Amino acid sequence: MTRLNERLGSGWRxxxxxxxxxxxxxxxxGLAGTLLIGGVAVAGTVxxxxxxxxxxxxxxSEAMGSGPSQPSNGPPSAGQGPASSMSMPGSGSTGxxxxxxxxxCPNVQGATVMSNGMVMxxxxxxxxxxxxxxxxxxxVASVEQGIVxxxxxxxxxxxxxxxxxxxxxxxxxxxxxSVVKQGDVLDPSHPSALMFANTVDGPVxxxxxxxxxxxCQPGPDxxxxxxxxxxxxxxxxxxxxxxxxxxxxxxxxxxxxxDTTYFMLHVWTAPQLAAQYQFEADLPPSAYTAIDESGxx
Amino acid sequence: xxxxxxxxxGVSPRTVQIGLAIIWLFDGIxxxxxxxxxxxxxxxxxxxxxxxQPSLVAWxxxxxxxxxxxHPAASNWxxxxxxxxxxxxxxxRDTVRPALxxxxxxxxxxxxxxxxxxxxxxxxxxxxxxxPGAVLLYAVIGILVWPPRIPRVDATQxxxxxxxxxxxxxxxxxxxxxxWLAMAALWLFPANDGPDGVGSELTSAARSSPTWLARFQxxxxxxxxxxxxxxxxxxxLLSLVIGIGPFVTRRVTVFLIVGAALxxxxxxxxxxxxxxxTGIATDPNTGPLVVLLAxxxxxxxxxxRRLPAPEPVGGDTPVTESAGRDRRILMPA
Numbered sequence: 001m002t003r004l005n006e007r008l009g010s011g012w013r014x015x016x017x018x019x020x021x022x023x024x025x026x027x028x029x030g031l032a033g034t035l036l037i038g039g040v041a042v043a044g045t046v047x048x049x050x051x052x053x054x055x056x057x058x059x060x061s062e063a064m065g066s067g068p069s070q071p072s073n074g075p076p077s078a079g080q081g082p083a084s085s086m087s088m089p090g091s092g093s094t095g096x097x098x099x100x101x102x103x104x105c106p107n108v109q110g111a112t113v114m115s116n117g118m119v120m121x122x123x124x125x126x127x128x129x130x131x132x133x134x135x136x137x138x139x140v141a142s143v144e145q146g147i148v149x150x151x152x153x154x155x156x157x158x159x160x161x162x163x164x165x166x167x168x169x170x171x172x173x174x175x176x177x178s179v180v181k182q183g184d185v186l187d188p189s190h191p192s193a194l195m196f197a198n199t200v201d202g203p204v205x206x207x208x209x210x211x212x213x214x215x216c217q218p219g220p221d222x223x224x225x226x227x228x229x230x231x232x233x234x235x236x237x238x239x240x241x242x243x244x245x246x247x248x249x250x251x252x253x254x255x256x257x258x259d260t261t262y263f264m265l266h267v268w269t270a271p272q273l274a275a276q277y278q279f280e281a282d283l284p285p286s287a288y289t290a291i292d293e294s295g296x297x
Numbered sequence: 298x299x300x301x302x303x304x305x306x307g308v309s310p311r312t313v314q315i316g317l318a319i320i321w322l323f324d325g326i327x328x329x330x331x332x333x334x335x336x337x338x339x340x341x342x343x344x345x346x347x348x349x350q351p352s353l354v355a356w357x358x359x360x361x362x363x364x365x366x367x368h369p370a371a372s373n374w375x376x377x378x379x380x381x382x383x384x385x386x387x388x389x390r391d392t393v394r395p396a397l398x399x400x401x402x403x404x405x406x407x408x409x410x411x412x413x414x415x416x417x418x419x420x421x422x423x424x425x426x427x428x429p430g431a432v433l434l435y436a437v438i439g440i441l442v443w444p445p446r447i448p449r450v451d452a453t454q455x456x457x458x459x460x461x462x463x464x465x466x467x468x469x470x471x472x473x474x475x476x477w478l479a480m481a482a483l484w485l486f487p488a489n490d491g492p493d494g495v496g497s498e499l500t501s502a503a504r505s506s507p508t509w510l511a512r513f514q515x516x517x518x519x520x521x522x523x524x525x526x527x528x529x530x531x532x533x534l535l536s537l538v539i540g541i542g543p544f545v546t547r548r549v550t551v552f553l554i555v556g557a558a559l560x561x562x563x564x565x566x567x568x569x570x571x572x573x574x575t576g577i578a579t580d581p582n583t584g585p586l587v588v589l590l591a592x593x594x595x596x597x598x599x600x601x602r603r604l605p606a607p608e609p610v611g612g613d614t615p616v617t618e619s620a621g622r623d624r625r626i627l628m629p630a
Contacts, residue, residue, distance in 0.1 A: 015391065016391065018389060018391075019389065019391045019392055022382065022385060022386055022389065022392050022396075023392075023395075025378070025382050025385075026382055026386075026395070026399065029375055029378045029379055029382060032371070032374075032375055032378075033375050033379075036364070036368060036371055036372060036375065037364065039368075040363070040364050040367045040368065152503070152511075154505065163340070163341070198345070200419070200421040200488060200497075201497040201498070201500065201501040202500075202501035
């Protein structure tokens with residue numbers, strides 16, 4: 001050890017100022033990195049011991065978008081308006097109905113809260129009429145035609161659609177905040193958000209999402225029971241990022257807060273999805289398999 | 298009295314080190330792009346590498362992303378500083394060795410956490426998109442041109458830059474072969490040898506390309522549509538030939554040039570110039586690195602002259618002994 005110190009000291013004395021500066025830079029960066037990692041580790045420990053902390057596993061189920069650390073992002077929350085927090089769970093299924101009525105948006109009479117945190121806007125219980133079916137078909141056709149311009153994700157980004165989460169998990173929402181602000185609820189050429197599947201071949205446009213005009217306000221009824229609007233009330237957000245879902249006790253982790261989203265309506269346009277899930281509120285992970293395997297339609 | 302040494306007219310180890318330094322500095326500059334100081338670095342650069350990975354691989358990537366997400370700006374400053382320090386260190390002779398050593402550690406970390414082991418474990422890695430990973434090549438080239446404490450090669454000998462490194466000229470050829478054989482194998486992965494494997498790669502690359510290039514990539518994707526298997530097999534065979542060629546013939550140059558040219562094709566068509574215009578590129582991807590590797594192995598053009606008689610054993614200066622085409626390195630006693 002003493003010999004090493006001597007060698008280091010000797011080397012330092014022989015080094016020119018530029019070399020000393022370089023070594024100082026390396027040491028400084030190393031120290032900064034250590035402090036950063038240490039700080040985050042300590043913060044993580046504190047976070048984990050907090051009563052409201054939620055599990056943050058990274059298993060394969062989360063990779064499919066069902067876990068708290070692998071959220072996909074979605075529309076604005078009701079609590080913060082269009083320009084603030086964005087959230088959308090990737091629960092993978094619509095969930096079972098648990099209770100009629102919602103205390104989140106009491107103004108929406110007849111809404112239903114599902115076990116997976118979705119708030120379903122009321123729709124007629126009767127089968128869709130021919131007119132409703134035609135209106136739904138028309139919406140799909142116009143959306144397909146309207147969003148084809150955004151087949152390239154770069155074009156979408158250039159037009160203001162911003163990814164709300166990592167390109168991880170099966171799908172990412174790209175939200176256009178200016179469209180949301182304008183409140184043009186059903187513009188098929190400029191929907192509030194676009195959904196891109198994250199495939200091995202890169203992002204693949206698979207559909208559009210419309211947001212209601214304001215918090216706790218579903219959009220217009222288009223196709224009756226075919227086009228049911230929904231919101232989410234079990235999401236935790238931090239700033240404009242989704243931090244995950246609430247824990248079993250309904251609380252969020254330290255530094256995040258619970259939000260309810262705007263009401264939304266999905267229109268899945270990818271042929272692999274459209275036949276089975278045309279307006280589905282959320283897709284099971286298995287639905288994305290067809291996209292991954294076949295790529296862009 | 299010794300005759301003046303002929304001027305070395307090829308690529309020296311120092312030239313390769315400087316080339317490597319420039320690329321590291323370029324990486325550092327890319328790291329300073331505005332988007333990298335926000336969530337994009339963690340969300341769009343690091344986390345996607347975990348996609349499709351085994352959970353054991355995905356976990357550290359996710360943790361790294363979490364670390365960066367917690368302090369994106371501070372993390373990014375550190376990332377940039379390390380790469381710039383490596384670049385500066387390589388530019389200065391006094392600090393080449395520690396800079397290379399630092400680069401090996403950094404490259405290993407980036408390959409694991411930033412590139413997800415070149416996505417090799419996902420089954421979706423493609424040479425066209427840069428597999429087995431640019432940062433791996435940084436380390437390989439760094440090893441090949443690591444400056445020995447005692448020169449192993451007579452400076453008058455017209456040998457490749459790799460000849461003076463710790464693994465010598467043969468080590469360079471082995472590295473070249475391993476890389477190209479790996480690429481050959483990757484071309485036969487199910488994700489690449491499907492009917493539209495190559496076409497999908499090109500279409501995907503077009504998303505991060507300027508319009509003029511995207512148009513060309515899309516057209517080319519149309520041309521190779523449904524011929525993916527044929528293209529994959531052809532490229533696998535070509536990669537195989539490029540890899541083993543330097544071992545079976547003396548005309549190494551041909552294989553180096555073809556390999557470099559093919560890599561540049563990948564770089565333009567499949568990597569869209571490393572996506573450096575996207576605002577979230579972290580390196581120029583593999584094309585320039587393969588070219589640098591080829592340069593490091595490039596035999597210098599001047600003919601070797603007859604060497605003076607070897608110095609007595611035990612002398613300070615190591616020499617090479619030339620016996621026809623077979624040159625053996627004589628290490629000092």
